[in-house]
Structure formats: C-alpha cells, structure tokens
Amino acid sequence: MSVPAFVQAIYDSGVAEWMRQSLKAMPFVESAHVLAIATVFGTILIVDLRLLGWAGAHRPFSVVSREMLPKTWVAFAAAVVTGALMFAPNAITYYGNTAFRLKMLALVLAGLNMAVFHLLTARSPNWEDNAHPPAPGRVAAVLSIALWITIIFLGRWIGFTKGYDFSVPEDVQFDFAQ
Amino acid sequence: MFEFARWLGSTPLSIGIQSISWLTPLLQAIHIVMVGIVFVSVLMIVLRIHGRVRTDEPFIHTWRRFAPWLWSALSVMAFTGLILTIGEPVREATALSFWLKMILIVVAVVSVLGLRRAVAGIAGPTIPAGTRHAAKLVLLVWITIVFLGRAIAYDVEVWRSLSLVHHT
Numbered sequence: 001m002s003v004p005a006f007v008q009a010i011y012d013s014g015v016a017e018w019m020r021q022s023l024k025a026m027p028f029v030e031s032a033h034v035l036a037i038a039t040v041f042g043t044i045l046i047v048d049l050r051l052l053g054w055a056g057a058h059r060p061f062s063v064v065s066r067e068m069l070p071k072t073w074v075a076f077a078a079a080v081v082t083g084a085l086m087f088a089p090n091a092i093t094y095y096g097n098t099a100f101r102l103k104m105l106a107l108v109l110a111g112l113n114m115a116v117f118h119l120l121t122a123r124s125p126n127w128e129d130n131a132h133p134p135a136p137g138r139v140a141a142v143l144s145i146a147l148w149i150t151i152i153f154l155g156r157w158i159g160f161t162k163g164y165d166f167s168v169p170e171d172v173q174f175d176f177a178q
Numbered sequence: 179m180f181e182f183a184r185w186l187g188s189t190p191l192s193i194g195i196q197s198i199s200w201l202t203p204l205l206q207a208i209h210i211v212m213v214g215i216v217f218v219s220v221l222m223i224v225l226r227i228h229g230r231v232r233t234d235e236p237f238i239h240t241w242r243r244f245a246p247w248l249w250s251a252l253s254v255m256a257f258t259g260l261i262l263t264i265g266e267p268v269r270e271a272t273a274l275s276f277w278l279k280m281i282l283i284v285v286a287v288v289s290v291l292g293l294r295r296a297v298a299g300i301a302g303p304t305i306p307a308g309t310r311h312a313a314k315l316v317l318l319v320w321i322t323i324v325f326l327g328r329a330i331a332y333d334v335e336v337w338r339s340l341s342l343v344h345h346t
Contacts, residue, residue, distance in 0.1 A: 027332035031325040034210060038324070041211065042218025056243055059234070067231050149211055156207040 007095045016088035026086070033082035037155065039075035041148045043068045051141035053132040061133065090162070097162045103154035110147040113140055180345075183271035186264060195265035202265060205258045212258070213324060215251035219244040220290060220320050227297060227305050227313040237297050237305075248290075272342045273333040279326035286319045 001009070010016060019025055049055040050064040087094050094100045117140040124134075132138075186192055195201055225231040226240040263270045270276045293316055296309050333341040 023335045027329050027336055028325070031328040034213060034328055035217065035321060035324050038210065038214040038217050039221070041214035042221070045214065046218065046222075055247075059232075063234070152210050152214075153204075153207040156203050156210060160203045 004095070007091045010088050011091040013088060015085070016091065019085060019089035029082050029085045033079060033086060036075045036079035036082060037152060040072055040079055041152060043072040043075065044144060044148055047072075048141035048144050051133055051137050053130075053138075057132070093162050094158070097158055099154050099157040099161050103151055103158065106147055106151045106154060110144065110151065113143045113147060116140070117144075179271055180268070183267040186267040189264075192264050192267060195261060202262065205262050209255055209258045209262070212251040212255045213327075215247050216255065217320060217324065219248035219251070220317060223248075223290070223293065224313040224317045227293065228310055229305070241294055241297075245294075252287075270330065272345075273330045274337045274340055274342050275326045275329040275333055277342075279323055279330070282319055282323050282326065286316070286323060289316045289319060 019029075046056065047065050047068050050057065050059070050061055056064060117137070121136045121140055222231060222244050223240060226233075226237055232240045232243075289312075293309070293313055296312065297305060300306070300309070329336045334343055
C-alpha cells in the first residue's frame, strides 16, 4: 500500500468518521495531547538539565534517568494516541502540510538522538556520577531540548496553516486554527 | 466586561497584535512549552509527597529544585497569556472556559503553596494520607487548567448554552 493510499484509508476509517461527527471529542483530545506533550517535554528536560549539570547535578544521572524516562514513555504513548485521533479526521490535509511533515522529521531526529545517546554515549563507563558529563552527553542534551521545543512549535504551527478538508455541520463554529 | 473587551479589541495595541500573523502561534507555542515546565514541576512536587520520586532527599529539596522553575515558567505564561488576551479580548471574555481558568489558576497557586506549608509542618518522614490526597487534588486542578485553556477555542461545543457567547 502506498503512503497516500494509507493516509486515505486512515481518513476513511470509522475512528476518523467518529471524530468528524463528534464535536465534543476534539477539544478533549487536543487538551490530552497538550498535557501529554507537556509531560514528555518536562520530564525529558529534567533528564537533559541533569546531563548538562545545570539542575539536580548532585544526583547520579542513572537515578534521574530511571526515575523520569518511564513517565516520559507513558506520556509519549498518550501523545501518539491522541495525535493519531487528531490526525485521522483530517488525514489528507495533515499529510500535505509542511509543518506536520517537519514535526514528524523532528520526532525522528529526537528519537535518533536518544538512541545514539543510550546505545553509545551512556555506555561509556565512570561518568554518570560526575556533575558535568563529557561533551557527547552535553551535546545530546542540548539537541534534545532544541528538538522537543521545535516539535512543540511545529505542532502549534500545524493548527494555523492546515485548514480542514471536510464539511462542517451547519450552525457550528468549528475552527481548528484557533 | 464585554464592553471593555470590545473597547480593548479596538485599541492600537490589540490591532497591532492581531496584524502580526505569526505572533499568536508563536506566543501559544511558548505558552505550551511553559505548560511542560509548570505541569511537570507540580507533578514532581506531588509525586514526592506520594514518595514516588526523589525519596533519596527530603521534600524541601524537591521543593527548592522545582519551585523556582514553577514560578518562573508561570510568570512567562502570565505574560504570553496577557498578550494573547489583548490580541483577542472578545474571544476570551465571551468564553466561560477563560473565566473558569482564571479562577482555577488562583486556586492552583494558593493550593500548591498550601501543600508546601502542610508538608513543612510534618515532623516525621511519613506524609499523612490526608496531605497525599490533597496533593492529588492539587494536581487535578492543574490538569483542569490545561483542559480549560484548550476549551477556550471550543466554548460553544463544550459548554453549549452556558457559553457566555450567548450573553453578549
């Protein structure tokens, strides 16, 4: 199945149709998405600031990381589910939206940054008790903060650039851009 | 109040904000980045009260780690929120969610300070169940604020006849 056909299938799905019909669902799904991404960003920021030695540096990195990252993943899963629910009813428009595509790219880059850090940088021994980890760790932290802020910005930009591609029921002010 | 909002919307400052197309999304994006800092700071304070994080240090250390971030980010949010409101005063004044949000922000700030006081008054290492339940409630207030913030854009859909749009 080609990507456009896949996007069309999402658009035609029952969940997408339900989201288009239900006027109350969207604000709740959007709010949950904001809360989820806020939790992802906030928890990752705690880990990144520890990595930079700027906050909470008296605690070992692995302790901070083990404490925060499970919460990050739960919030990330919630962001994916709510994000999918926002994407589905308007899938074709989102797919063609530049801010949306850049956001997906930034998510991939954030994932790669995290993978490189955990698989390579964090494996090197005897640094995690240091208040100031070595340069590769600090670079990963700066990249992570920058990428997640970018993801939030692009997320907000999607709402202001995309419009919508289905007809709105009569008598309803249904403005995704706001 | 609606008259005031209409007047505010016609001032050069408001029109200036409205005329810069990228300003509103920029301020909203900053606002959401700050939600991350504020919400997770409160979450950490509440989870520490529940003994779920940072049990290797006393509560006051957790408070001192996160309170400055909480207040700083909240100040930025007050500023971005103020500019956004001046840019769209009628939309905000006619949204029931906006007014509920403003009331709950006061409740949230007072209650988080109350938690700090309550925990400071505890002698032993165990935090009583009452304080732990109160902490959960405080977290719920902050979550509700996030929902109300998003609901401003959907006031009629969420509140139907209760929306202040019908009372202008």
